[in-house]
Amino acid sequence: MSVQTPPRLLDLAGTSLLRDEASAISAVEDLPTELFPPLFMEAFHGRHIETLKAMVQAWPFVRLPLGDLIDMPRVGPLQAVLEALDVLLAQKVRPRRCKLRVLDLRDTGQIFWSMWSGASTHGCSSSGMVPVAEHRSMTQEPLASLEVFIELCLKKRTLDNFLTYLIRWVEQRKVSIHLCCKKLKIVSMPMENIMTVLSMVQLDCIQEVQVNCTWHLSTLAMFAPLLGQMGNVQRLLLSPILVSAFEEQEQQHVVQITSQFLRLHHLRDLYMESPSFLEGCLDQMLRCLKTPLDNLSITNCRLTDSDLIHLSQCPNIRQLKGLDLSRVTLTDFSPVLLQVLLEQVAASLQELNLEQCGISDFQLESILPVLSHCSQLRTFSLCGNLLSMTIMEKLLCHTTGMPHLSDEFYPAPQESYSPHGALHLGRLAQLQDELIEIMRNLGCPRAIWISSSPCPHWGNKTFYQEEPFLYHCYISV
Secondary structure, three states: OOOOOOOOHHHHHHHHHHHHHHHHHHHHHHHHHHHHHHHHHHHOOOHHHHHHHHHHHHEEEEEEHHHOOOOOOOOOHHHEEEEEEEEHHHOOHHHOOOOOOOEEEEOOOHHHHHHHHOOOOOOOOOOOOOEEEOHHHHHHHHOOOOOEEOOEEEEOOOHHHHHHHHHHHOOOOOOOOEOOEEEEEEEEOOOOHHHHHHHHHHHHHEEEEOOOOOOOOHHHHHHHHHHHOOOOOOEEEEOOOEEEOOOOHHHHOOOOHHHHHOOOOOOOOOEEEOHHHOOOHHHHHHHHHOOOOOOEEEEEOOHHHHHHHHHHHHHHOOOOOOOOOOOOOOOOHHHHHHHHHHHHOOOOEEEEEEEOOOOOOHHHHHHHHOOOOOOOOOOEEOOOOOOOOOHHHHHHHHHOOOOOOEEEEEEEHHHHHHOOOOEEEHHHHHHHHHHHHHHHHHHOOOEEEEEOOHHHHHHOOOOOOOOOOOEEEOOOO
């Protein structure tokens, strides 16, 4: 049975070794495995460059989780690690102890470093960072390729020192370095720089894409071929896309964008904010979906009758767990379209967001029967719609007894407002008491949230305070 060295002794041993860098380098081949992580941290933060290089070339783990240690403005220690990897990649015979296959530049190594520094009593982490038993064929095999994992958040107009250095290093070694990124987030960066960075990345490694900036339709069309190469994307989020009234190639751009969905064979979650370019042609995108979606969010845009018809007919929405159509104006739609849509997802739907859709009493009353059949529903929001006290009572009756419904967000009743749209707090309090009495009579304990902001009749104007007014109704019978 192995005996664990006390953390304090590890620190003393590491500090003692690093006082004489030549001795530290010569001792690397025979260094106990448990000394590698704490000594590496000391060498990295103390900028003992030559010791770092020697330790990388003898690293006894499959993965080196470097992301938590990197100080972005200072690339010196990172440069030392990469230079050591160059030596490994050039060698025909791999050093006896080295098991390194993955350089992880993400912030995912906290458990690893704390465990080996004695700060944690957990066993080995689940990320594969475990010493690998030596095998002769493996130790003799050269390091032909290396996976480098990185978190990409492109939020500056120009590349920072760290990313610039890494991209140049990868570019010169494209045959042997596989730059992998699981999550890509774009906040603000010119498309030219985005394409430069992504040209170095194994695009089929990306599983989540977030575009958190406003693009023109032509910009999204330029990005679309890259998206199509991300065949393992499971989650896609697109922020507002601007469509110019003078954009002559608009339809061509739409085809360029939607056709790339044919290549996304693992897409499960799709979030699109203000996709105005899909008005009247949502079917083009829906036809290109290759897998059933778990979550679909199409918000803050206009849709046509045909769009809703095609949405309800799409076979890949029938297993939806989340549907968000907030700020999609539904005022003029036949309630039959909403009924059919909800019927298609009733068996699986867990979250439904219809905030600020302009839904009328008549439309809501028409969909109440099918809504009550959404047996898995957990979260339901109707905030921002102008609804009367009468229809809210019917709503509470139809949703009573739904086994999983726990979060209900409803607008202040229409009767709470004056003819000019001003909220009367006294009147709201009276209506609140009536709602409580209704729920008490229904005999089912529940909690609902009533919000008066924004008043749907007067746009986004709030008449009495900046923050939305939330009232908690907890009823126990």
